[in-house]
Amino acid sequence: MYLEKRRRRWYAIHEIPEDVREAIGRGKQFFKGLETEDKFIAKRRAALLEVEWLSLIEQARRGTRDHVERDAAYWRKVLKETPEEFREMTLDYIGDETQARVERAMERAGFTDYHQDGWQDLPEVEAAYRFNAIATGRLVKFDEHLDEWLATLSNEAKTKDMKKSTVLKFVEEFAYVQDVKAKDVQRWVNRLVADEGKKAKTIQRILSELRGYWSYLISIEVISRDHLPFEKLTLPQEGKRTAGSESWVPFTPADVVALLRAAEAKGDTQLADLIRLGMWTGGRIESLCALRVEEVREDSFDILHDKSQAGRRTVPIHSKLKTTMDRLIRDAGKDGFLLPGLSMNKYGDRSDAIGKRFGRLKTDLKFGPQHVFHSIRKTVATLLENAGVPENVAADIIGHDKPTMTYGLYSGGASLEVKREALERIDYPGYG
Structure with missing residues (x-):
């Protein structure tokens, strides 16, 4: 030209x-x-x-x-x-x-x-x-204002990326705001269940994220306030679960010990330490990998990096974890983490690589997809229940929301001594 x-x-x-x-x-x-x-x-x-x-x-x-x-x-x-x-x-x-x-x-x-x-x-x-x-803008691309909406959110980067992914997936079916009609959204939801096997909880999350973006489009007057295509939708009933379709399941106590011994036999000391931390605390892998030396005291430690408010808690150090914890503090690296040297992904999560090592380990021991590191957390919850620990105390140890309004809304939580006495009730045969 x-x-x-x-x-x-x-x-x-x-x-x-x-x-x-x-x-x-x-x-x-x-x-x-x-x-x-x-x-x-x-x-x-x-x-x-x-x-x-x-x-x-x-x-x-x-x-x-x-x-x-x-x-x-x-x-x-x-x-x-x-x-x-x-x-x-x-x-x-x-x-x-x-x-x-x-x-x-x-x-x-x-x-x-x-x-x-x-x-x-x-x-x-x-x-x-x-x-x-x-x-001329009379038809608006559904994702035209996506980035500016995400910029208004206070969520962490990983959550924002999940919301963005949800909207972009929706755009594959509904390119323009004006294409979004309740009847078509309902058919789309039906296909998520029938063709992709999405569970009701997943669909509820997807619809919640889409409603959030839709509310933003209303607030900037891209669409009228009376057009609400994501409301009053029917979630299709899920069919009966087939064998092997259940979600993650706990390891038995003997399984956890077998995993620990296998990590030790491979010479992967760091993975063995992670398993010990998990089996005596019930902590999530992300939280355990984020633990810093400064967050550990003589008889307890603080979990400050958890995805929920309930997950941020003080956990007593089990008597059978004390030797490991002392060694980790003594040998801590310059980065200040209890498990040093782990690489960090773009979300600040240090558990990716060691999590994959655990995945290979449990696969070698013939555990399937229903067993993951989170299964150890379920093992701890099961051991606490079988030991007769009250649910509210177990929730304070594991880092779950309280089951009742009285404890959940008004209580300051179980004391460290109450949690210590409860945690000491659990044991693993053959741990030694």
Whole structure:
């Protein structure tokens, strides 16, 4: 594309590649007067023409003249970035392009007059009007405001990424805000269960995240407040569980000891230490890998890095963990972590690599997908229950929400001594 001045007026010129000249039918060049003597205005008008001409070249190469959504999305971007004084001019270009698309569709279908019946029903004419609606913002891409919504959230990065992934998955089915209707969302939910095997809890999370984004779109007046396609949906009933379909299950105490001995036999001391920490505390793998030396005292330690408020707690050091804990503190590395040297992912989680080592270990011992490191947490909960520990005390040790309003809302929690006495009740046969 280049500009040329003739008789004080500027013209835009673009060479047409030889391989598409016949298809386009314009000779060797695109050529159009820009109706201005001002070079600045000429450059802006030429830039808009260049989009159209490049689009025609690409369409000719692909054998089609309608790349509606891509072209419209570009013009939508141009319109949003156009200064207010040139906005009408840009809208005129969009209008001209819409009209040109309509006329091309009519010509190909044999219509010569707008008074003839039927041309309005041509698919290409409908596509032309959709192009206009997208380009002018009357149709809004569902994810157009996604990043600005995420920026308003106080969630940690991992949670934000999950929300973003949910919206982008939804966009695969519903490209535009105006495409979202309650009946279609219901059918989409039905398919998540029937085709993808999503559980009710997962669907509830997905819908909650979509409602959050939808509320933001309402708040910035992209959509009206009375359009609520995510409300009053029916969650399809899940079928009966088949054998092997249950969620994670606890290891037996003997299984945990076997895992520990296998890690020791492989010489993976760090993984063995992680298993010891898990089996005597019930901590989540992420929380245990985030433990710092400064958070450990003589007889207890603080878990400050947990995904829930209830998970941030003080845990007594079991008498059979004391030797391991003393050694870890004594041998701690310069990074200050109880389990030193673990790499950190983009979310600040240090458990990825060692978690995979645990996965390989348990697979070698013939444990299936229902057994994961979290299963040790379930083992501890089971041992506490079988030892007769009250549920509220077990919740304070494990880091769960309290089961009742009285304990959950009003209690300050079990004392360290009460938790210590409860935790000392658990044992693992053959640990020694």
